[in-house]
Amino acid sequence: MTVPGFDIAVIGGGPAGLAAVQVATSAGASVVLIDDAEGLGGHYYKELPPSGGSRDPKRLSKKEREFQRLKQLIAQCGATTLLGARVWGIFDGSGATFNGHSANPDTGFSLYLEDTSGGSRALAARSLILAPGVYDRPLPFPGWELPGVLTPGAVQNQLEKQGLLPGKRVLVAGSGPLQMVVAAALLRHSAEVVALLDSSGALAGMRDIPSALPGLMSRVGEGADSLSALVRHRVPVLFRHAVYRAIGTAESGVQAAVIGRVDAQGYPIPGAEKEFQVDTICCAYGFVPSIAMTLHLGLDHHYDENLSAFVPGFDEHMKTSLPGVYVAGDVTGVGGKPLAELQGQLAAYSALESMGKLTNQQAAHYYSRLIPSMRREQRFARFLWKRYRLLPGLLELADDDTLFCFCEAVPVGALRACLKDGGCDLFGVKLRTRLGMGNCQGRYCIPNAALFIAAHGGKPVAELDLPSIRPPIVPVRMKDIAALELLPQDE
Amino acid sequence: MDISVNTLPRKAEVVIIGGGVIGTVIAYMLAKAGIQVLLIDQKEIGSGTTSKAAAAALLQTKTSAKKLALANRSLLLLDDLHDQLGGSFEYAHTGSLLAATTEDEFQLIKQMYVTLQSLGLTVDLLDGQQAREMMPVLGHSVIGASYSPRDAQINPLELVVACAQAAKRYGAVFANYTKLLGIEIVGDSIVAVQTSAGRVLTDTVINAAGVWASEVARLGGVELHISPLKGELLVTERLPPLMHGTLIAAKYLLSKARAEGEVGGRTPKRTVGITLVQVAHGNLIVGSTRELADYDMRSTFAGIHELVKQLLELTPALAHVHLLRGYAGLRPLTPDGSPIVSRTPQIPAFIQVAGFGGDGLAMSAITADMILGLLTGNPDHELLANFSLERFSPSEISI
Amino acid sequence: MNAFRLPEITRGAPFEIEVDGQPVMAYEGETLATAMQAAGIRAFATHAQPHPSSRLFCGMGTCYQCLVTVDGQPNYQACRTLARPGMKVETHP
Numbered sequence: 001m002t003v004p005g006f007d008i009a010v011i012g013g014g015p016a017g018l019a020a021v022q023v024a025t026s027a028g029a030s031v032v033l034i035d036d037a038e039g040l041g042g043h044y045y046k047e048l049p050p051s052g053g054s055r056d057p058k059r060l061s062k063k064e065r066e067f068q069r070l071k072q073l074i075a076q077c078g079a080t081t082l083l084g085a086r087v088w089g090i091f092d093g094s095g096a097t098f099n100g101h102s103a104n105p106d107t108g109f110s111l112y113l114e115d116t117s118g119g120s121r122a123l124a125a126r127s128l129i130l131a132p133g134v135y136d137r138p139l140p141f142p143g144w145e146l147p148g149v150l151t152p153g154a155v156q157n158q159l160e161k162q163g164l165l166p167g168k169r170v171l172v173a174g175s176g177p178l179q180m181v182v183a184a185a186l187l188r189h190s191a192e193v194v195a196l197l198d199s200s201g202a203l204a205g206m207r208d209i210p211s212a213l214p215g216l217m218s219r220v221g222e223g224a225d226s227l228s229a230l231v232r233h234r235v236p237v238l239f240r241h242a243v244y245r246a247i248g249t250a251e252s253g254v255q256a257a258v259i260g261r262v263d264a265q266g267y268p269i270p271g272a273e274k275e276f277q278v279d280t281i282c283c284a285y286g287f288v289p290s291i292a293m294t295l296h297l298g299l300d301h302h303y304d305e306n307l308s309a310f311v312p313g314f315d316e317h318m319k320t321s322l323p324g325v326y327v328a329g330d331v332t333g334v335g336g337k338p339l340a341e342l343q344g345q346l347a348a349y350s351a352l353e354s355m356g357k358l359t360n361q362q363a364a365h366y367y368s369r370l371i372p373s374m375r376r377e378q379r380f381a382r383f384l385w386k387r388y389r390l391l392p393g394l395l396e397l398a399d400d401d402t403l404f405c406f407c408e409a410v411p412v413g414a415l416r417a418c419l420k421d422g423g424c425d426l427f428g429v430k431l432r433t434r435l436g437m438g439n440c441q442g443r444y445c446i447p448n449a450a451l452f453i454a455a456h457g458g459k460p461v462a463e464l465d466l467p468s469i470r471p472p473i474v475p476v477r478m479k480d481i482a483a484l485e486l487l488p489q490d491e
Numbered sequence: 492m493d494i495s496v497n498t499l500p501r502k503a504e505v506v507i508i509g510g511g512v513i514g515t516v517i518a519y520m521l522a523k524a525g526i527q528v529l530l531i532d533q534k535e536i537g538s539g540t541t542s543k544a545a546a547a548a549l550l551q552t553k554t555s556a557k558k559l560a561l562a563n564r565s566l567l568l569l570d571d572l573h574d575q576l577g578g579s580f581e582y583a584h585t586g587s588l589l590a591a592t593t594e595d596e597f598q599l600i601k602q603m604y605v606t607l608q609s610l611g612l613t614v615d616l617l618d619g620q621q622a623r624e625m626m627p628v629l630g631h632s633v634i635g636a637s638y639s640p641r642d643a644q645i646n647p648l649e650l651v652v653a654c655a656q657a658a659k660r661y662g663a664v665f666a667n668y669t670k671l672l673g674i675e676i677v678g679d680s681i682v683a684v685q686t687s688a689g690r691v692l693t694d695t696v697i698n699a700a701g702v703w704a705s706e707v708a709r710l711g712g713v714e715l716h717i718s719p720l721k722g723e724l725l726v727t728e729r730l731p732p733l734m735h736g737t738l739i740a741a742k743y744l745l746s747k748a749r750a751e752g753e754v755g756g757r758t759p760k761r762t763v764g765i766t767l768v769q770v771a772h773g774n775l776i777v778g779s780t781r782e783l784a785d786y787d788m789r790s791t792f793a794g795i796h797e798l799v800k801q802l803l804e805l806t807p808a809l810a811h812v813h814l815l816r817g818y819a820g821l822r823p824l825t826p827d828g829s830p831i832v833s834r835t836p837q838i839p840a841f842i843q844v845a846g847f848g849g850d851g852l853a854m855s856a857i858t859a860d861m862i863l864g865l866l867t868g869n870p871d872h873e874l875l876a877n878f879s880l881e882r883f884s885p886s887e888i889s890i
Numbered sequence: 891m892n893a894f895r896l897p898e899i900t901r902g903a904p905f906e907i908e909v910d911g912q913p914v915m916a917y918e919g920e921t922l923a924t925a926m927q928a929a930g931i932r933a934f935a936t937h938a939q940p941h942p943s944s945r946l947f948c949g950m951g952t953c954y955q956c957l958v959t960v961d962g963q964p965n966y967q968a969c970r971t972l973a974r975p976g977m978k979v980e981t982h983p
Contacts, residue, residue: 043950048899051918053918055899055900135948147933149947150946153948158927158949162921162924164896164924164927166892166927166946250933251933252933280892407954439965440954443953444953475954
């Protein structure tokens with residue numbers, strides 16, 4: 001069977017991926033851009049689906065206009081774009097997963113994808129640029145399983161991609177640069193935001209502002225808009241506060257939220273609880289880089305203390321530990337759009353150089369322009385995550401009955417029992433409790449489990465081995481696997 | 492909160508190397524009999540081949556009178572274990588259905604049926620329609636089957652954990668992440684073991700190290716030829732109860748026989764034999780491939796693809812079910828395909844319990860019983876004679 | 891009822907889907923999660939989930955907490971499945 005082959009497969013259609021595609025195609029590489037959403041833009045540019053109604057074109061914001069231009073460029077640049085397509089497995093020339101073995105430059109990468117509408121496809125690529133982004137990091141607390149408890153990403157997606165206001169009386173909580181933005185968006189659409197909680201202190205991370213100033217200045221406008229909306233609507237902003245529990249029923253969902261103070265380490269300080277009547281709790285604590293695919297490829301990862309998360313290793317040319325595989329964007333360190341674009345470009349120049357479509361001299365020219373800018377943006381990112389650092393005490397908001405792993409219904413108590421019984425790492429916890437063995441393949445519970453283990457006397461997080469991710473890395477219907485034919489070299 | 496790292500005792504009557512299903516069931520039975528046991532595992536107990544097992548303990552697939560008798564006795568012992576341990580380890584005699592899709596396969600099943608009946612195993616022959624009534628997920632490609640009600644399914648990890656917990660209650664000590672570094676031998680006796688967590692005085696060592704049994708044996712100067720036979724398996728999402736018992740494709744028997752015969756170093760080929768069982772949590776476990784791939788446990792597209800294709804040929808109704816992951820394990824095989832449960836001739840106190848292939852789960856109880864007999868002065872010589880190291884030539888186990 | 895369609899958006903003609911036997915309105919481009927939320931249905935229960943309820947959580951297809959049965963087939967992510975005329979959705983199969 002003939003299988004489409006490309007020089008570069010870019011996985012992820014957010015700012016990093018889009019930047020990579022533009023650079024790669026401009027040098028004449030054949031490029032396929034793959035994203036599992038129905039539209040491009042990742043989590044930065046969000047819009048209604050083409051068939052899903054429209055907003056008044058005269059009232060498009062600067063960002064929305066920028067996105068329209070970008071989409072046009074991508075449509076015209078010669079790349080093949082596959083939307084609604086999930087990569088479920090990447091195999092080497094012998095049809096086996098990578099797991100740390102090096103890629104043969106001649107046989108490259110075999111990718112298998114499932115389309116949202118059903119059906120599957122295979123394609124081959126010489127190089128991969130992975131820009132899978134991040135997802136919200138929710139932490140468990142009593143009642144978090146109730147309908148109406150959502151992540152900020154869910155609220156944004158509902159508002160911007162679906163034109164739906166998910167709740168009328170909302171508590172926004174957690175920590176991170178987006179909470180303010182989400183709260184402002186809710187207010188703009190006439191929801192009531194009863195309070196905005198931030199588990200960080202008001203002045204947290206401020207010592208690092210000087211080094212972060214250049215990056216900060218470019219974002220001041222965005223932040224100021226959100227802040228003024230909060231002030232206008234007199235939304236109480238409570239620092240060093242967190243949601244203690246959600247109250248409601250399984251059928252009707254959230255009806256109230258109990259909030260309380262936390263100390264500088266995030267530990268609850270009981271005694272001053274407040275209850276708000278709400279129908280929605282929007283809560284998450286920062287982000288988790290989406291590393292399922294990078295783990296599946298067996299790339300080296302390390303723990304980023306600042307982010308409190310594992311990230312794939314990469315050098316200044318965005319090369320990872322596997323030849324032919326590059327990373328770009330938030331997955332490397334949650335640095336926001338400017339950094340993502342720079343890294344996308346860098347990764348593409350790097351890939352082009354490796355495959356001889358750019359001379360070393362030409363590539364060096366681009367590196368010398370991009371790398372200093374990248375470093376500046378990374379300094380900003382470091383400041384940001386010092387400000388919104390994940391506090392260890394926040395894990396104590398959950399009680400023993402609180403579910404830690406939804407997919408397998410593993411309560412916190414089971415995790416504790418496993419650790420008490422001598423388990424000390426993710427492998428043992430997964431084996432004993434089945435945590436991470438469900439549909440989401442541990443995306444939500446494994447990162448939290450790593451923190452929990454470290455906080456409860458197990459190995460420090462940086463020393464934990466991440467469990468292996470086996471294909472398919474997203475659940476795939478068996479008919480969609482059977483329908484595929486083997487790529488010639490996979491026999 | 493302190494995590495208790497198991498501190499090793501200064502001495503132990505018996506040291507067991509390997510905490511898979513074999514090692515832990517042995518540990519339980521010995522500890523219950525009052526023997527002071529230390530079990531060490533290089534990782535977590537149950538994390539080796541046991542964690543990859545396809546969860547079934549089958550009777551009707553045994554190809555000889557001896558193997559059947561053994562499997563039968565083992566299941567009876569597992570029944571006892573089930574009662575004693577109090578935990579369920581999801582053990583139940585849910586039966587197995589061996590399904591044929593071709594006339595040749597059905598012929599084979601009919602021949603086996605005659606043999607099994609003569610050996611006293613109750614098996615029912617079914618036509619395609621009856622098979623589908625018994626197991627509605629089956630499609631119309633099935634033309635006949637044999638049903639064996641006594642076959643069982645188990646949760647291997649829960650069995651390991653249940654045995655370990657019970658063994659600890661009888662005074663056994665378990666140490667995870669503890670590797671055997673050496674065995675101190677004086678003359679033909681064992682004096683102590685060296686581990687990564689310290690030295691332990693002992694005079695008996697049981698090698699139950701699964702696919703790593705050769706490595707462990709070598710530390711005692713013994714050469715065991717254990718080859719890993721790789722198997723890929725699949726796990727689906729959780730589903731409502733839709734089948735009872737284990738489905739086996741008759742092709743499986745051919746696959747098993749061929750693979751075990753090929754261990755003598757021939758060209759590695761991948762064979763596929765479908766087994767399907769629904770575990771207590773609702774997931775379906777689909778087994779499995781067989782190929783010699785050394786210690787490579789990587790998933791392959793071809794392995795996943797072939798398993799899915801062959802499964803859907805048998806059970807087209809499962810086409811919409813989501814696959815959650817493919818995984819792989821290594822079955823430890825001996826040169827003749829039969830396990831080793833034996834003292835080492837040169838060092839009698841170094842006991843090899845190795846090479847159970849894909850039957851470790853089913854054989855665990857009877858093996859532990861043999862070891863118990865051996866160490867309490869009550870050996871079942873007749874049974875043990877089948878698994879002795881002495882059946883191999885001296886050069887195959889030379890020091 | 892907590893979820894509301896934003897009024898400033900121009901939508902096409904609505905169509906009907908069925909949720910647990912009841913008619914629910916949907917517009918083209920909307921996911922099942924959106925149509926159901928807008929109809930006041932935010933608790934879905936599925937047989938294969940070990941915990942009591944299924945619901946919108948991450949809204950981006952990574953958490954698998956919003957599973958529903960569609961036209962007799964289980965485990966569709968409501969937040970990723972587009973509503974189509976005549977679709978039969980079950981939340982308590």
